[in-house]
Amino acid sequence: MAEKKVSAYVVVALIIGLLIGAVIGYFVKPVPPPPAELEELRSKYEELSSKYSELESKYSELESKYSELESKYSEAEKAYGALKSLLGTFPEEGVIKLKAWCGGAPAEGYRATNLERGVELLNKILKSLGLNVKVEIEATFEHIPRDAARSRLMAAWEAKEAPDIVIDYGYSPVELADMGWAVPLDEYFERYSTLFADVPRSMWELKYKGHIWTIPQDAAMHVFYFRKDVLRKMGWSEEEINALATKINNGEITFEDIMEIAKEAMDKGLVEWGIYHRKGPGGSLWIPYYSLGGRFYDPETGKLTISKSKLLDYFTLFHKMTQVYKVTPPTMIATDWRKIHTDFVNGRVLFWMGGSWHWGEWQRVEYHETLGKLTPEYAWENIGFSLYPATKPGASPGAFVGPHSYVILSQSKYPEIAFLVATLATTPEFEADHCIEGARLPTHAGTRGVSKFVEQGKFLAELSELTGKTWAEWIPHGEWSKLVEILTEALTKVEAGEISPQEAVDLVVSRAETEITDIIITD
């Protein structure tokens, strides 16, 4: 045992000794160069000396050039500084990341895609300015129920991870402004006013509490649809069918007549239901009230308004639709979208109080039981459209036109960049894609000239001619959502046949008096 240990030590010592020796040898053996090489080295040294003096002179040349550039640079730096303050705080170089959440009807995916295109455009601009900054955006579009959108946004806000840009995402711009989540955009609009030269003021100069909060993305117009194929089966001639839209638009045919026609169709067994309207609450439901000359907001006083007599006529219409003529199911206001679209697209309903975007939606989503997505030919052949009929003789036909807009959220670190991106997203070429796909009206007048729009935008072109008879949907009042709740409640009960129109009016008035502070109630 001990021997083995000793021999092990010896071996180890030897190895270590060898290593040390090798190391020493490596360092301690300079071999002097033979004399011939020494000469070579000397000449090389002379070469290098002369080269060195060459470089020395070049260096002083460069030095002077450098100081020239330095002064130019400080000039550019001043301009850059101005540009920098113009564009807000962003890094000298690097990547700016933006997040955008877009909601809307199923065929509106371009809201997100156009933001991406806007970012591409902005990057090109920044690059040509010589800035080493790149913008990236994560823009998602999803079609989810309002409640889900609201809670998702709320969760992100609480976690301090809210997106920079939102559109139609659960909360209205007025709500976002009230909550302090939206950024006031007045100064940006002033700075970039040229970009909005061909956008009507009514689309972007929408003030709430003295500020602008929205960047228009498109204009939604409500449209009254009817099934031409059903009318044909009722014995209508092509001329009569084509004249229907015109007669509705000039007030000759009112809702009274429509209900009669609907009843006839139902009696003949051609349709399951005569008239459908949307699930509450929602903008198109208030159109018959506006048709009577009623308004919910008074811009002069800045207060909400309701008129008892007009509300009576308004509720009477729905009462007639569901209880008297029985052309609308009494559960209409709570009917889900799936049923509404499937029924109308498959011809089971004669009239539909909808919006322009449904025209696009029917062609992108498979609602039809045999055809799936509708073709434009089918749509033009079988579906007609017009303004909403006058609620009663003497009232005005019409529709709401309102912009749907991007809002910049206050948790954003780069609000001005977000603003630019949102603005660039509606560049006419991009916007044309969105308008055709989603059947919504453009914000820029220039979009109407884009070739794609000219070729495929017949529907929108016809609608644009009717915009003269429309009303604005913008109600910049914090208590509007409360009034909506009250009106929806009353409408639900009227349709279900639980209360009469007069009782509905009383209900609305009494609740408005208790729950809303800033309202004028007239007779």
Next chain:
Amino acid sequence: MGKIFEALTQGREEMRKYVIAYLFLFPFLLTVALFWIKPLLDTVYLSFCEAKYTFSNMKFVGLRNYEWMFSRDVYVPDVFKVTAMYVGTVILINAFYSFLIAFITTYYIKREVVGIVLRMLWLIPRILPTIVYAILWLWLIDPEMGPVNLAMRALGIKPPLSWLIQRPYSWILMIVVNGFVGASWGMIIYSAAIKSVPTDIINAAKVDGATEFQVMRHIYIPLLKWPILFVTAWQTLSLLSSYGEILAIWGDFGTARAGDVVTWALYSYYKAFSINDYGYASALAMILVVIGIALTLIYFRIFGFKRLVQPSRVEV
């Protein structure tokens, strides 16, 4: 850490034992403090605050939420009525119909296997995840595909346009849906109790010529009066505060409101998570919290700790 442990445990023998016990209890107590006590206190505080959309800017406003609740909220009377109807009706199923189920499967049906199988089947609505249970019901009541409407049409009864929205169908649905889930709990308690009744009493009665019905009426019901009382009491509290099934089937506030199935607990939930009015929702929840605490204390009084823990005990 170890030193602290040593120091703490090196004292008197008794002290040591206490400290060790509490060390073992520590995770549990921490959990309870954090997830039960604190939220309870927070609920109280929030109910006196205005907190909308976010918690970061809650403002103390005193009794304003309660004032609104009791004088100006238009929905409260309806919610109250629906809750009263809901609890009052479903309790009949959960406390009394469940007794029938237990009695029949445990006593009446002589073959034990059949009884066990039937009880297992009755547990199914309870063990199914809420959302799947909701999907099944949504299909059952579907206007086009659902067997309920099909059966109604076959029988010549006109089915409603929508079970979710039209009263009284929505109420019937609400009651039935919760009844299926709630019945099995009472069934379990009663089953255990019934099984523990000694058979000599039953045999004696049978010899005396009693029918099954009389056996039930004169033997089992009196013997099980404490379990029955217990189940009724417990289920009352449970019904006041449960809303999961209704939420799963009806979904959003609009639909539930249209069908008038918004119970108090559900109303509080919607106010919090749909409308994001956390302050007011907490005030609504507080009403139930207060009732819950009061009822639980009363139960402690009436039943005593022992029976609360062994509800199916039968005293012969």
Next chain:
Amino acid sequence: MKRKIRNLLINTLVYSVIVVPLAIPLLGMAWLVAQSFSEKVIVGLLPSGFTLEHFSFLWRQIKFGTKVYPNIWPVVRNSLFLCLIMVPTEVLISSSAAYALSRMKAPGRGAIMNFIVFLHAFPGVLMLIALLYLLVQMGLYGKGVLTLIGVALVKVALNVPMSAWILKGFFDGIPWELEWAALVDGCTKFQVWKKVLLPIIKPGISAIAIFSFMSGWGEWLIAYTYLRDPEYYTFPVLLSSLVYEFRFVDWGLLAAMSLFYIIPTLVMYALTQKTLLKIQLVGAVKG
């Protein structure tokens, strides 16, 4: 003869009292199975055309109307993750508390036991708002994985009173001599707990573990309320988002997914019948 008929009638009546209503949930379950394999939407119960198409969500993207969900497997992973956090946490907390409650005569023990029963009776779901507030304060809300952890913790906290109580029952059943022997051998209380007692009450622990797992797998309400990021949805939350997708209903897909989802639940239910009943007996509010 008359008597026999009369008995038969009474029998039928009695049976139907509890069997007829049972038909409804059973019908629903039968539909679930039939619809998942049926090509077209079935009216009533008769499937038409056998297909495995609806189960394609297992290997493909889920297309639902205009929405495309990526794979189902991340969602399964999320659900499993939830369970994986819940089970050890719940077992740990309840087994340590149960030991203390069962063995040690510390002051306040009676109060704590009363308190546990109290927590039992008290409906925890009323405090979802304040629990949300707690999660926000703890930084566990709205942040992807952390939210899942937050949901797990809330669920554990709601389950723990009952699991502690049940395990206490198990601990109570172990004779004191065993412990005494180990203590004499020089173990600390902690070692006794860990090495001697826990193995003995393994059936109790596994019951709690299984129950915890099922509770997490099937948890819908809390997950639905707190989880907002689709990437971190658990299975039931995904199912509900498909249901509330208000423009489209693909019954076949829904049925197939539901079937896939409840298979573990049903299997575990069948395997743990006895313990489940025992748990329910201690007065648990639904779930």
